[in-house]
Amino acid sequence: MDKLFSERYGYVVKQVQFESLDRTTRSFLWEQVYFSYIKTLEFGLGQGLSDFKMYSEAKNFILNIDREIFKKTSLEAPEKLGNILASCENMFMNGAWYMPFDLIEYLLKTSYILFSVEEQNAFVIKQVSEALNQVLESRKAMYRLVSSLVVPITNGEELATISSTLDETESIKTVQGHIIKALKHLSDRADPDYHNSIKESVSALEALLRLIASKPHATLSDAMREIKKKGVISLNIHLENTIKSLYQWTSDEGAIRHADKGDSSVIDIDDAKFTLITCCSLVNYLTAKSTKAGINLS
Known part of the structure; x- marks a missing residue:
């Protein structure tokens, strides 16, 4: 998209982001993560006994996020697993600049658990990576996704x-x-x-x-x-x-x-x-x- 009026005339200047992520960038990245992964997990949790397999997969996936991202054992997990997803959003928006990248990498690398059909998983990873890279490029963040890894290459x-x-x-x-x-x-x-x-x-x-x-x-x-x-x-x-x-x-x-x-x-x-x-x-x-x-x- 072409620059808007405020950017063309210098009233708003996008700063290059290296070892930092501003709130707007975090919001746009979270939007992609939410609709690609978090919403799927929320839907799985909502299935309960009507689809116990889907519920179990969502539950285990969320508990693994709690373990790998927040470094908590299953004994420390909250009674409402949805709270872990809320913590993901809070961490994404308010945590250290690199924490959103940690979650993004984790989701992409374990995506096959949620999308067990290989072709579907490959499609999701490709689409999500491209969308996230578009956000990073438009927001002048000095990182890109390659092979489910966030790397400091932007060209x-x-x-x-x-x-x-x-x-x-x-x-x-x-x-x-x-x-x-x-x-x-x-x-x-x-x-x-x-x-x-x-x-x-x-x-x-x-x-x-x-x-x-x-x-x-x-x-x-x-x-x-x-x-x-x-x-x-x-x-x-x-x-x-x-x-x-x-x-x-x-x-x-x-x-x-x-x-x-x-x-x-x-x-x-x-x-x-x-x-x-x-x-x-x-x-x-x-x-x-x-x-x-x-x-x-x-």
């Missing part, structure tokens, strides 16, 4: 690259697993691990090259030599050197890949994001090349 093209990699490697679990681990290390609010995020990003690329070369234990450099020798796919010499240089940088710079070398430089979020996006782009490119060459990567 649309970068998000599309990562999403494409996750889709393309759905049948290549060794590669996809490294990308997901890289995202988790990057998105850990309490203790982000940029070194291991970089390591996992490069490991994803290395795992793919091993598959292309049919050398399960080769290093990245050895796999590339084997690919060149066999001629299974054609790699431009400059691209080949770029990949090798990236591998060399992550092997040497600040002991990214080898912790026993000591930390000689500061690795930060920009290094981790750069490596993740670059490796995802290369994975997408090499996967497409392999498909055209008739190489089975599954």
